[in-house]
Amino acid sequence: MITADHLTRRYGDFTAVGNVTFEARPGLVTGFLGPNGAGKSTTMRMLCGLTPATSGTAHVLGAPFRELANPGRRVGVLLDAAAQHAGRTGREALTLSAMLMGVGRRRVSEVLDLVGLTAKEADRRVKGYSLGMRQRLGIANALLGDPEVLILDEPANGLDPAGIRWMRDLLRDFARSGGTVLLSSHLLHEVERVADEIVVIGNGRIVAQGSTELLLSRSQRSLEDLFLELTADVSRDGPAAGTPDASAPATPESTRENAR
Numbered sequence: 001m002i003t004a005d006h007l008t009r010r011y012g013d014f015t016a017v018g019n020v021t022f023e024a025r026p027g028l029v030t031g032f033l034g035p036n037g038a039g040k041s042t043t044m045r046m047l048c049g050l051t052p053a054t055s056g057t058a059h060v061l062g063a064p065f066r067e068l069a070n071p072g073r074r075v076g077v078l079l080d081a082a083a084q085h086a087g088r089t090g091r092e093a094l095t096l097s098a099m100l101m102g103v104g105r106r107r108v109s110e111v112l113d114l115v116g117l118t119a120k121e122a123d124r125r126v127k128g129y130s131l132g133m134r135q136r137l138g139i140a141n142a143l144l145g146d147p148e149v150l151i152l153d154e155p156a157n158g159l160d161p162a163g164i165r166w167m168r169d170l171l172r173d174f175a176r177s178g179g180t181v182l183l184s185s186h187l188l189h190e191v192e193r194v195a196d197e198i199v200v201i202g203n204g205r206i207v208a209q210g211s212t213e214l215l216l217s218r219s220q221r222s223l224e225d226l227f228l229e230l231t232a233d234v235s236r237d238g239p240a241a242g243t244p245d246a247s248a249p250a251t252p253e254s255t256r257e258n259a260r
């Protein structure tokens with residue numbers, strides 16, 4: 001379970017994330033959507049204890065991320081696939097993480113297999129990796145500790161069509177076996193296929209959340225059309241009037257109801 005409760009981050013006068021409240025529940029894939037600069041990464045960084053919240057709370061598995069003992073064994077995180085040590089090989093990077101987490105080396109080979117990086121690729125330095133290979137390595141790192149929760153910022157970025165399908169199956173299987181997945185993505189068709197629930201953020205505020213199926217059936221639109229409508233004219237004070245969720249308060253209960 002991931003819980004954001006009135007999570008707020010200000011930079012000076014600017015509110016990057018304002019009063020964001022939602023839950024990502026076990027057994028479900030929750031898609032976190034929003035236009036560029038909407039506040040997705042800032043929210044995810046607060047959930048992972050990397051950016052301090054100005055106010056509000058973020059809990060993962062019942063505690064602030066930083067209070068989890070050996071968090072890599074419980075929460076798999078991929079926030080920025082580009083931020084990996086360029087001078088190490090993929091295998092070295094994973095082996096180091098495995099040592100820090102107390103995971104056996106055998107798991108390194110397992111996750112390399114899982115994400116489709118060959119032995120030859122794993123022994124190349126990360127600086128020579130393509131974007132898709134970096135994503136695969138980042139996902140391997142997130143899966144290394146066999147976590148219960150995945151927090152993934154744009155994990156499909158740079159993946160080829162086979163990789164995107166693989167990612168979809170992976171996330172579905174992970175959730176089906178009881179895991180919690182929070183996933184941000186701009187690939188709306190993909191989110192429509194994989195996410196059980198969605199949270200849409202615009203200008204730092206939640207503009208819609210609930211069951212993907214029910215939000216879509218209620219609006220009678222594709223996720224792309226719904227997304228574009230919800231985020232077309234989001235003011236600093238909240239969602240634009242006239243949008244399907246304009247009256248929806250930003251709490252999981254009420255908006256889930258709204259999507260029923």
Ligand SMILES: Nc1ncnc2c1ncn2[C@@H]1O[C@H](COP(=O)(O)OP(=O)(O)OP(=O)(O)O)[C@@H](O)[C@H]1O
Binds near residue numbers: 011043
């Ligand atoms: N350290 C910072 N200082 C000032 N402003 C920041 C900082 N980090 C983020 N912001 C601002 O907060 C807002 C939200 O940024 P964020 O990266 O969370 O958006 P995003 O939804 O992840 O966007 P994208 O889809 O483009 O990745 C943006 O306006 C960004 O410029």
